[in-house]
Amino acid sequence: MSVKSDDKTYIANTYARFPVEIVRASGSLAYDENGREYIDLGSGIAVNIFGYSDKAWIKAVTDQLNTVSHTSNLYYTLPCVTLAKILCERTGMQRVFFCNSGAEANECAIKTARRYAELKGRKNSKIITLVNSFHGRTVTTLAATGQDSFHNDFLPLTDGFLYTPANDIAAFEKLVEENDVSAVMFECVQGEGGVLPLDGDFVAGIEKIARQNDILLIVDEVQTGNGRTGKLYSYMHFGITPDIVTTAKGLGGGLPIGAAMLGERVRDVLGIGMHGSTFGGNPVCCAGAVNIINRIDDQLLDGVMRKSKLITDALSDAEGVVSVTGMGLMLGIETKKDAGEIISKCMDNGVLVIKAKNKLRLLPALNIPDGLLMQAINIIKSACAE
Template identity: 60%
Template sequence: MSNIFDIDKTYVANTYNRFPVDLVSGNGSIIKDNNGKEYIDLGSGIGVTAFGIQDEEWKNAVIAQLNKIQHASNLYYTEPCANLAKLLCEKTGFKKVFFGNSGAEANECAIKVARKYAEDKGIHGAKIITLKNSFHGRTLTTLAATGQDVFHKDFLPLTEGFLYGEANNLQSIIDLVENNTVCAIMMECIQGEGGVIALNKDFIQGVYKLCQEKDILLVIDEVQTGNGRTGKLYAYMNYDIMPDVITTAKGLAGGLPMGACLIGEKAQNTLGAGNHGSTFGGNPIAAAGAISIISRINDELLDEIKQKSNYICEKLKNADGILSVSGMGLMLGVETKKPVKEVLSYLMEHGVLALSAKTKLRLLPALNIKMSDLEKAVDTIIAAVKE
């Protein structure tokens, strides 16, 4: 057996519906398959390769660390881990960072923080409110946090202790808080997997105020929205709030597995030695990569992200075959008249890689995608959606 598709299908667990494309190399936002065909990448490995493929600065930072030490357990100190935590705290105002290896792990940490925060106050079995149509990960606990039955079925029983409110319906959250003992409210500012739906500012501010009044932790899941994606360093910054905890992953380390849970003043001392851990968490190579990403997300880049977002929205909003454009920054959902599967196939055939979220086309290009690549890709989308 020499065909990579056959080998993969035979030996890799059958949990993904892969497109029949074998990606072998790339540069910036251009990716090449094994036949030498080039694609403009509007997916970034689902929002991971924040500065594209083979980004020089990221590569140099990672290689420099590879030449020093690739791993040290969390029994010891390493410079990249400490410096990354400092950088994240200084840029956000959070006080402590726990490092894991994925978005789900970052959320697991946030959930443990919330539960222990309540336990420390003598409150046992407090519940966590999440939103219907949310997505928080694939572990049994983050699946429980995910407010979509479709992901729950076949895996019951899930971790108990979650309640589901309705996005943009503050009263539904107030009712749950009044009728239950609640230690946290956890949500995405823009529901990514749920269809790139940005929540209303009034709703998020209402939840923030409610959390403050009731001493409930506000946890914002920034796994997909974080690290510059929405035109701010973190999406909550678009809403004039300060959460108690945020979680992030995906673009954080530019393509290396890393998740982080950032904890604010209220709960900064909730976790103590032995309460949580991860063998690979804070790995020095991933941390070195992340420093090279986070240190470059400055006002100039954020302005560029907004300009590129405006460009995409303006071009697509009125295009024939497009019903609506949602999202923020370079996290956009496009509702098309044609089925999204058909649009994705056309795009792939014509050299553009994109994503879907529910029935929408989803765009998560590299934050520094070249304007010329973006223009070509947007023109291809316009051709793809035309009826």
């Protein structure tokens, strides 16, 4: 059996895979079918925040597997409520809905916003998202995604979304004046869109206008969340108070979990039977997430900012590099040469890097040792300069 050729035959043809089969991995190192070692700067797309097969996380997960592996949401379980309580205590949010992915967390946020408006007699209100955003692949979260290229093959999408350009507060204000808007949803750093942080003034302006017009503030922290940008959640850099925070990816540390955290204004908007998920709040995923979230402390976050500076200092003025954007350990590197070519060169030299639009996107494990990180950065630097 050949994994690569069987994969091409039997797996739905939706992924452009790199020509590497990962057969084992530990920390920030992955090994292919030939035993070749790679420093992984993608972390399963911002998931493995403590690297592959982290020992403490494995223990938390396996202990839970040996206790209660799965039951339905018709019963109470400890890991799920423990995780919800920690998330609420650390964010000021009031309740959490658990699901299995980022798209599902955003679906919950969207349903909550619609129901919020409905309860106020505002039927058919709209949700504003940003041009160039990414919010998921379900039909509704595709509609929320402000990029036509994701829409075109799947029309008709869910109705009720309006798009406004990032960092243009006048355009946002105009849209609010002209429409009945229930919510605005955005990523503080547009990830798939090219690792582009929003301007602080724009985010503050959105919050102000949202408050004046009874518009819910939904922050999509699927990629930026769980320590990735140097704060527990990236909105914390901007001093705003969201009404809903969605997250997934790094929260589970390698098992599927999504969460929609609901603030005071929406804490009781969803009632019994209005939303649900068979696997949402699964005890094993939640036990792993409790382990992860409890380890995202000031020391780790300081390390994220320090490592971020190591990368930006090394790459900002490097030959062949046009710009470095992003926050913390979510960085985009715009290069003079084609990003795909540079990624291939890096792979040939033992470094795994992924792309966002025309940029290299660095999403290393938050605890990657400095030595390994700099070894990888030097390989990227050489590939950019060649």
